[in-house]
Amino acid sequence: xxxxxxxxxxxxxxxxxxxxxxxxxxxxxxxxxxxxxxxxxxxxxxxxxxxxxxxxxxxxxxxxxxxxxxxxxxxxxxxxxxxxxxxxxxxxxxxxxxxxxxxxxxxxxxxxxxxxxxxxxxxxxxxxxxxxxxxxxxxxxxxxxxxxxxxxxxxxxxxxxxxxxxxxxxxxxxxxxxxxxxxxxxxxxxxxxxxxxxxxxxxxxxxxxxxxxxxxxxxxxxxxxxxx
Numbered sequence: 001x002x003x004x005x006x007x008x009x010x011x012x013x014x015x016x017x018x019x020x021x022x023x024x025x026x027x028x029x030x031x032x033x034x035x036x037x038x039x040x041x042x043x044x045x046x047x048x049x050x051x052x053x054x055x056x057x058x059x060x061x062x063x064x065x066x067x068x069x070x071x072x073x074x075x076x077x078x079x080x081x082x083x084x085x086x087x088x089x090x091x092x093x094x095x096x097x098x099x100x101x102x103x104x105x106x107x108x109x110x111x112x113x114x115x116x117x118x119x120x121x122x123x124x125x126x127x128x129x130x131x132x133x134x135x136x137x138x139x140x141x142x143x144x145x146x147x148x149x150x151x152x153x154x155x156x157x158x159x160x161x162x163x164x165x166x167x168x169x170x171x172x173x174x175x176x177x178x179x180x181x182x183x184x185x186x187x188x189x190x191x192x193x194x195x196x197x198x199x200x201x202x203x204x205x206x207x208x209x210x211x212x213x214x215x216x217x218x219x220x221x222x223x224x225x226x227x228x
Contacts, residue, residue, distance in 0.1 A: 075101045075111045091122050109136035109143040126157035147171040148181045155192035165193050184214035200227040
């Protein structure tokens, strides 16, 4: 597999080798390498940290998989290690992995986007996250996932609403690849941006569009009730 393969392609390699993985849900924070954390959670799922031997074995297997992922795509590999550390509730070590990816490949939009997602999801440092996503776009204006994450971050932070709306509209004009955030999620976050601005009619239309694409999107269903 070529260096720079997407996270999903990396995971597919493991699938082809017979790893048994459960079905993935449509999380709102999906990224280009969403499969990595899924893959590693599948190793650790159901293993209690109090069961020392089993947990140690599962953890060893997770690190082995992260090592192989890194051999295929170093940036995604760093994210795999970060996912393990996040599962272990070691955010400092997780952060070091993202920073190492940027140090090694400063011109990788993916590395900056992954770090931005960490800043949103773990540290809630929205200002720094915006900067990482904008850096990703400066490096590659066609890196569409960054537009999605700018919109998502604006909706969660309640700031830079105009930029968030612009970014999500741009993303919705694009056809996502199977391993990129779904349009249903983009409609949901665009609705959230409108809701924060008091534009209930626009928000309602966005939530309805999200549910049309993904009727199981609970967040959109709850949001629609708020604005109806």
